Amino acid sequence: MASVRVEGLRKAFGDTEALRGISFEVRDGEFFSLLGPPGAGKTTTLRIIAGLESPDEGRVWLGEEIVDRVHPKDRDVAMVFEDLALYPHWSAFDNIAHPLKLRKVPLGEIEERVRAIAGMLKIDHLLDRRPGTFSGGERRRVAIGRALVRRPRVLLLDQPLSDLDAKIRQEMAGELKRLQAETGQTMIYATHDYEEAVSMADRIMVIHQGQEEQTGAPQALYREPDSSFVAAFIGSPAMNFVPCKVERAGGELVLQHRAFTLSLAGEGLLSLPDEVLLGIRPEHIRIEAARTPGALPAEVDIVQVLGEEQVLDLRLEDGTTLKAIVVGGVELKAGDPLFIRLERERAFLFDQVSGRRILGPGL
């Protein structure tokens, strides 16, 4: 097993630039996730690490070794493909044993190791059958087994859980996490599903249009998103963004919106642009029954009940809509008037043009 480092990866396919300078480092034994919308460059990054694609610029290190000139078959990198790519003409056993056979591992040991990994993945009973009849979850287990059995330097997973039922997906995500903890396998996991990334990864790199948006621990990305893109991508329902004007009144800064004003206090605010995006997560909007100073009147537009939680679409006086999450208690229905309070200590300001975070958390 080994650490992975990529530096300055660039790759264009014809006129489309898939990667525009991607750099990151994955520590030995780390569960690292590449998170981004479809087309962000996740798969291309993985394929370059595997050697299936060569970058136009940039380098890849596996451990201490620069592998630019190492053939993919000799890189000792395993990959679980999005379409899983099982060998349909071989039994699950032969699928999993393939990398070991190629490494001339003695037959007895192959048998032992395949059985061991099959046990871990709970697919012992499938070993003699071909993948044609397997369920989606079973196929993924076989593909993961094939990738893990030889203990590669790094295991790349290209959205292996997409198209699974939500329930099985959660179950498999949990198992993957456990497997990673048990084996200490370095893993790079590409996904467009933030929940998968957040629930499994030690660190996440959010990429967008072939560029890094932010890298950090899941909590850090949630608490301190560097950009409105990350803020919107992590969390569900997504963060609310409200365009506001910044006005300077007698040495004081005021955030001006048609439905409300917020006075900003604090140092270093002089460089604020005139127009900003106020970002506030649905879970950080509080509902109040009665008017208190600073509360905003609003009307319930749509109510989605998700067990204990209710997701509300709220309409402010000027027509601006905000999503809010309420836990337990009151039963609300469309048309109900109420008051809301934004938790200022959890709110952000973002640049309207670049999307970079200017202020927050906390205004």
Place this chain on the structure above:
Amino acid sequence: MESRRLREFTDAVLRWLAGIIVCAIFLLPLIWVLSISFKPPEEWIAYPPRLIPEKITTSNYVVLFQPGNPVGGVGAMVSAAEPVTRAFINSIIVVPIATAASLVIGFLAAYATTRFQAGGKSLPLFVLTTRMFPPVAFAVPLLVYFRALGLIDTQLALILMYTGFTIAFSLWMTRGFIEGVPKSIEEAAILDGASRWRVLFTITLPLVKGGLAATGLFVFILNWTEFLLAQIFTSRQAITIPVQVSHYVGAVGRFYGPMAALGVVASIPVVVAGYIIQRHLVTGFTFGLVRE
């Protein structure tokens, strides 16, 4: 209820009837050939024709191998012909070799053009142009070449031509099957540690073997029945079965009996080959099973 059962019944009858008619249209000539091959000379073109010969004889088959054998009065007629053995041996050597060579070259070319765009995007189309002209258009220049090389009336000449003329089919037919194998399966095998060649033989080839079998059978039949080039490029030593059939013509007319007998004998290898391959034609298509 009654009317529905009646309709089901008539449906079944009509289906059977249609099947029988279609089969009759395709099988009648074959049955007729089989019938003639057992008829004595006086019945070959007798009118009215009889499906079952009045006097069943095997003499047509005997004279294939022993021209001049007086049995059944046929031998004297075809005494000028060679025994069929030589043509048979030639066909048995030339056709499988040419078919195998065409298949191997076509498959590898198809693999290279689909997976690596070898030779550029238009190479497969370029190869196809060899079939856009009638073969006879190539015959004269090839005749010049082969004469210079001393290959006239040799098995090698036929093998080269049959291989060349069928590569376009092998390439185009196998291309479709190769494209049916997801690229990621090959990439997975490479990451497992397999070389390109190993991937080709252990992953791709087994997955397309049904397609290769179908292509092989098709090319085999094309070569087995080829007449024009064999007629032009062979005279005695390297004649093939279709050429031999044309030799049963005399000054007084066609010797339908031996012709039919040879037709029957010549069909046997194709039927046998088809029967052997049949299993692979039906199975082999394991694609679409990779993901649900």
